[in-house]
Amino acid sequence: MYKAIKTAKTKLNNKIELFEIKNSNYDKTVLIIGVFHGEEPQGEYLINKYLKEDLSEIKNRLLIIPCLNPDGKNVNKRQNANGIDLNRNFPTKNWEKIENPEYFGGEKPASEIETQFMIDILSEIKPDAILSIHAPFKVVNYDGPAKTLAEKISKITGYPVQADIGYPTPGSFGNYAGVERQIPTITLELPENETNEELWLKNKPVINYLAFEY
Ligand SMILES: [Zn+2]
Numbered sequence: 001m002y003k004a005i006k007t008a009k010t011k012l013n014n015k016i017e018l019f020e021i022k023n024s025n026y027d028k029t030v031l032i033i034g035v036f037h038g039e040e041p042q043g044e045y046l047i048n049k050y051l052k053e054d055l056s057e058i059k060n061r062l063l064i065i066p067c068l069n070p071d072g073k074n075v076n077k078r079q080n081a082n083g084i085d086l087n088r089n090f091p092t093k094n095w096e097k098i099e100n101p102e103y104f105g106g107e108k109p110a111s112e113i114e115t116q117f118m119i120d121i122l123s124e125i126k127p128d129a130i131l132s133i134h135a136p137f138k139v140v141n142y143d144g145p146a147k148t149l150a151e152k153i154s155k156i157t158g159y160p161v162q163a164d165i166g167y168p169t170p171g172s173f174g175n176y177a178g179v180e181r182q183i184p185t186i187t188l189e190l191p192e193n194e195t196n197e198e199l200w201l202k203n204k205p206v207i208n209y210l211a212f213e214y
Contacts, residue, residue, distance in 0.1 A: 002051060008117045011081040014070035016117055019051070021211075022061035028128035030210045031063045031121070036087050036132060036173065038072020038079065042190050042199055043133030049200060050207050059212050063127065068114050078102070080114055088169065089115040090176035098170070105171045122177060130177055130185040131210060136192030143178025143185045149214070150186055156209060157202045159191070 004017035034043025047066040055062075067073055071081035079085050088098055088105025095109045106112060110119060129149060139162040142150040147163070154161045169175060178185030188206070190199055 006117075006121065008113055010069075010071045010113055012071045012074075014074070016065065016068060016070065016114060018117075018121065019064045019066075020061065021051075021055050021058055021064065023056075023058055026059065026061040028060040028214060029063060029125060030060050030214065031065075031125075031127040031130045032207065032210070033065045033068055033118075033130070033132045033173075035067040035069050035073050037085075037134060038069045038075065038077045040078075040133075040135040040190075041067075041073055042135050042196070043067075044073070045196055046133065046200060046203055046207070050204060053204075055211065057212075060128075060210065060214060062211055063121070063125070065117075068118070079104070080112055082106075082112065084112055086112060086114050087173055088171040090119070090171045090173055092171050092175045092180055094168075094175065095171040109171055118173065119176075122181065122183075126181070127183055129210065129214060130183055131206070132173060132185065132187050133190065134187055135190040137189035138191035139189045141174070141187040141189060143172075143174035143187070144182050146178060146184035146186055149184050152209065153186060153188065153206050156205050157188075159189070 002019040005020045006018040008016045034047045044067045084106045085103050091109035138159050140150045140154045150161045177183045
């Protein structure tokens, strides 16, 4: 079991944890995030399974958040306990108040504990790449200078690359980290019609690539 290097408590008193896996002479730093959206638990499943692998010879440093939105996950809802879509709550230049409750990003940006947790991490560390695991669109979406990485992940998984998800996402994490901070940021949208076992077989090599090759 790994020790969390940073934690936060959500509104409903659930724990958000950041784990670090590294060797002393690590090369790059890769941040992996699961469950931005509470009804997309697949990321946490893959991450927790991956953390049971033998990572003693890991090349890069992995920073891993298995579940960013435990309050939403516990009730199988996209938003956090305040009804806010965390992926619209980042203080980007294009932030705006969204009236649609499905994508409501808060009365103001960075209002949420979960968002602040991510902002704090990126103020302390500049990762070389970020993988944020979502569902259900079966695409490798990317922001910032991540085209090559997106193509690599597409080749591994067979999921197509999509530079633009097809609708505006003001205040999204991809915009905050990828576009504005120029950190290669992948939003991996897993398909909804694959079993956990299939997801593991296709996506374990993605995390392996980021941990051992990238
Ligand atoms: Zn999502």
